[in-house]
Amino acid sequence: EAEVAQSPRYKITEKSQAVAFWCDPISGHATLYWYRQILGQGPELLVQFQDESVVDDSQLPKDRFSAERLKGVDSTLKIQPAELGDSAMYLCASSFDQGWAEAFFGQGTRLTVV
Amino acid sequence: KNEVEQSPQNLTAQEGEFITINCSYSVGISALHWLQQHPGGGIVSLFMLSSGKKKHGRLIATINIQEKHSSLHITASHPRDSAVYICAVRNSGNTPLVFGKGTRLSVIA
Numbered sequence: 001e002a003e004v005a006q007s008p009r010y011k012i013t014e015k016s017q018a019v020a021f022w023c024d025p026i027s028g029h030a031t032l033y034w035y036r037q038i039l040g041q042g043p044e045l046l047v048q049f050q051d052e053s054v055v056d057d058s059q060l061p062k063d064r065f066s067a068e069r070l071k072g073v074d075s076t077l078k079i080q081p082a083e084l085g086d087s088a089m090y091l092c093a094s095s096f097d098q099g100w101a102e103a104f105f106g107q108g109t110r111l112t113v114v
Numbered sequence: 115k116n117e118v119e120q121s122p123q124n125l126t127a128q129e130g131e132f133i134t135i136n137c138s139y140s141v142g143i144s145a146l147h148w149l150q151q152h153p154g155g156g157i158v159s160l161f162m163l164s165s166g167k168k169k170h171g172r173l174i175a176t177i178n179i180q181e182k183h184s185s186l187h188i189t190a191s192h193p194r195d196s197a198v199y200i201c202a203v204r205n206s207g208n209t210p211l212v213f214g215k216g217t218r219l220s221v222i223a
Contacts, residue, residue, distance in 0.1 A: 033210065040215070041215055041216075042118070042200055042202070042213030042214050042215045042216055043157075043200075043213045044213070045210045045211070048210055056210060091157065093157075102147070102159055102162050103147075103159065103211065104159065105149075105156065105157035105158070105159070106156070107154065107156040108154075108156060108157075
C-alpha cells in the first residue's frame with residue numbers, strides 16, 4: 001500500500017545547528033503539507049505546496065525555517081539554526097489535490113534540540 | 115479562523131466499554147476528519163465527513179452540521195484502541211486543515 005515516507009524518524013541536534021527533514025509523498029499527490037506538532041497539541045500547518053509552488057507558508061518562521069519541493073515530488077524542510085523550542089514532531093502529509101481529497105500522513109520526524 | 119475543541123482531553127476506559135469523543139467547531143466547514151495517532155507519532159485517517167454518519171468496523175462517526183458538532187464512537191473498546199484521536203476541519207475546499215488538540219484514550223484490559 002502506498003504511503004508517505006519521512007526520514008529520519010528521530011533526530012537529536014544541538015541548538016544553533018542545522019537540521020533537515022525529508023518527505024516523499026504518495027506518487028501522484030500534487031499537494032504536500034508540513035505540520036509541526038508540539039507535545040500535547042494538535043498539528044499546526046507550517047507550509048503547503050501545490051506541485052512545486054508554495055500555497056501557504058504564513059505560519060512558517062522564515063527567519064530560520066525553509067522548505068522546498070523543487071521537482072514537485074519530494075520535499076525538504078530545513079531549520080537553521082535550531083532552537084530549543086523547535087523540539088516537536090514534524091509531520092508530512094500529502095493529498096491528491098487541495099480540495100476535498102483526504103490527506104495521508106507520514107510517520108513523522110521527532111526532533112529534540114538540546 | 116476556525117476554533118476546534120475536543121472533549122474530553124483524556125479518557126481511560128475498561129476493555130469492552132462504549133466510548134464517545136466529541137468535537138465542536140466555531141465556523142461552518144466543508145469537511146471534518148477524525149484521525150488516530152499512535153505513540154510512535156504516525157497519523158492514520160479514520161473518517162472524512164461532510165454530513166450524516168459513517169461506520170467502519172467498531173468505529174462510528176457522526177456529524178451535525180447545524181450544531182457544528184461531531185462525535186467519534188468506539189464500540190466494544192480494546193487496549194489496541196489506545197491512541198490519541200484528533201478532530202480536524204477544513205473551512206472550504208482549498209483551505210488547510212485546522213486541528214483540535216486531540217483526546218488521549220487509554221483502554222485497560
